[in-house]
Amino acid sequence: MKNLLLLVVAFAGGAFAQTVTRDVRYAESTHERHVLDVHAPAGAKNAPVVFWVHGGGWQGGDKANVQVKPQVFNEKGFVFVALNHRLLPTVEMGAIIRDVAQAFAWVQIHIARYGGDPRRVLVMGHSSGAQLAALLCTDERYLKEHGLTLAPIKGCVPVDGDTFDIPAIIEVAEVRARAHGQPLPKFGHRVKFGNDQALHRDFSAVTHVTKGKTLSPFLILHVAGHPDVSAQAQRFGAVLKDAGVRVQVFGAKDTDHGRINANLGVEGDPATAALWEFVTSVVPR
Secondary structure, eight states: OOEEEEEEEEETTEEEEEEEEEEEEOSSSOOTTSEEEEEEETTOOSEEEEEEEOOSTTSSOOTTOOTTHHHHHHHTTOEEEEEOOOOTTTSOHHHHHHHHHHHHHHHHHHGGGGTEEEEEEEEEEETHHHHHHHHHHHOTHHHHTTTOOSTTEEEEEEESOSOSSHHHHHHHHHHHHHHHTOOOOTTOHHHHTOSOHHHHHHTOGGGGOOTTOOOOOEEEEEETTOHHHHHHHHHHHHHHHHTTOOEEEEEEOSOOHHHHHHTTTOTTOHHHHHHHHHHHHHSOO
């Protein structure tokens, strides 16, 4: 069921009309999570699109948790799409990334009727959504299942993810636990991603970055003070750079995992400044 709202959003520079269409079904199923929201500037036509994947450890989170991002992107002339996907442990990881690819395929077919341009998409995600966004933008097999390529993706912005290299984060966690005599988390990365090392590699974005492969530019945002996300960001950035992919790794100071996401789009936020600079350079207007 679609819920259509016409909102007038006030900003310091004035106000603008925003059309919000909620709970649009993107898959031929009745599953409650196979829905997305479309936030569009009123009267949008051929506008670039932000495709947002929420966080929540693959076992929680919701498309509604977008804070100010839809409003500020709408103000800058973007259509903003936020999706839900099925969750662990009710489905396996492969089903989750395929949900994301299915939603992206929906965008390619339908976003023009909401004023969006399917040929200009910026893929973004926070936390677990950062892993899903990065994987969608590097492993073309998921889009190929829908007859699509990576070409519509003009940029990718994973925000504070720690699973671009899953074998590495699993090893770090297990070595740390052994060194300190601590038990492993009951639902840690090894459990979430299964015990198959081949799948660990397969679900890692770094695995799918190779020289000669055409990938969009990346802006990797992370909390500068956190060792795990910083190491993963630098690792992913180095792999992209070595493959000749344009990449910027930006460590945000004086913030944390939740605030780097919540403040994205807020005026004066350093990560937001890096985001706008990146967006201006990669999304043709």
